Amino acid sequence: MTTPRVTEPALSRADDTATDGDEALGWRAQRTREAILDASRRLFLEQGYAGTRINNITDACGISRAGFYTYFKDKREIFNLLGQTAYDDILAVIALWDDLPQRPSMADVVSWVEAYFAFMDRHGAFIFSSAQSGPNDEDVRSKSKRLQLRVSFLLGMHLRARQKDHTTAPEALGLTMLAALDRSWYLVTVQDLGVDREDVIRAIAATIHRSTGRD
Numbered sequence: 001m002t003t004p005r006v007t008e009p010a011l012s013r014a015d016d017t018a019t020d021g022d023e024a025l026g027w028r029a030q031r032t033r034e035a036i037l038d039a040s041r042r043l044f045l046e047q048g049y050a051g052t053r054i055n056n057i058t059d060a061c062g063i064s065r066a067g068f069y070t071y072f073k074d075k076r077e078i079f080n081l082l083g084q085t086a087y088d089d090i091l092a093v094i095a096l097w098d099d100l101p102q103r104p105s106m107a108d109v110v111s112w113v114e115a116y117f118a119f120m121d122r123h124g125a126f127i128f129s130s131a132q133s134g135p136n137d138e139d140v141r142s143k144s145k146r147l148q149l150r151v152s153f154l155l156g157m158h159l160r161a162r163q164k165d166h167t168t169a170p171e172a173l174g175l176t177m178l179a180a181l182d183r184s185w186y187l188v189t190v191q192d193l194g195v196d197r198e199d200v201i202r203a204i205a206a207t208i209h210r211s212t213g214r215d
Contacts, residue, residue, distance in 0.1 A: 033071045035061045040078045044129035049079060083130065086123040087147055093119045094151060097158035104162065104212070109205040113181070117201060120185040128186060152178055164213040177208055 039060035043052045156174030
């Protein structure tokens with residue numbers, strides 16, 4: 001998945017003496033850009049990628065079409081950026097296992113699941129919408145499958161390294177755990193079935209903890 005570049009004007013030495021008005025403009029620009037991304041995440045989930053038009057995004061943000069094109073050339077660029085950001089962030093969450101002990105406690109795993117749910121709070125809408133109705137071309141599907149497999153493999157390897165009896169298919173182990181994490185987050189957060197979030201986190205953490213063969 002390529003990383004689109006949305007660049008702001010480079011700061012020169014003279015900008016060190018920027019006025020309050022200049023600083024406010026930069027802050028407003030960043031806020032507008034984030035509003036566009038947040039609205040797009042929500043709309044992609046509610047209406048699907050194909051069903052979301054630029055006008056829907058601008059209406060949700062309260063900006064003009066010209067304002068939209070100041071930051072992005074089209075909704076595909078937004079999709080690519082959201083996807084790359086989600087991928088970078090999930091790699092950071094998976095990497096938290098690097099700092100966990102070889103024999104993690106239940107509390108260690110609970111903390112990690114909490115971090116994963118926090119990741120889903122930010123990116124879950126995009127992840128589910130892209131799986132259901134992302135851009136319909138082979139390039140996107142191929143890259144998505146490759147990245148999902150890589151994330152599954154990385155998590156599986158972290159868990160495998162902590163098992164007494166090592167699994168022969170770390171990607172299958174990782175995929176199983178990620179599926180449980182994602183679906184549980186969706187049911188407790190998006191559908192709000194009335195189950196306590198902390199209870200769900202502890203239940204998933206217990207499953208992950210047991211997968212390592214630890215009591």
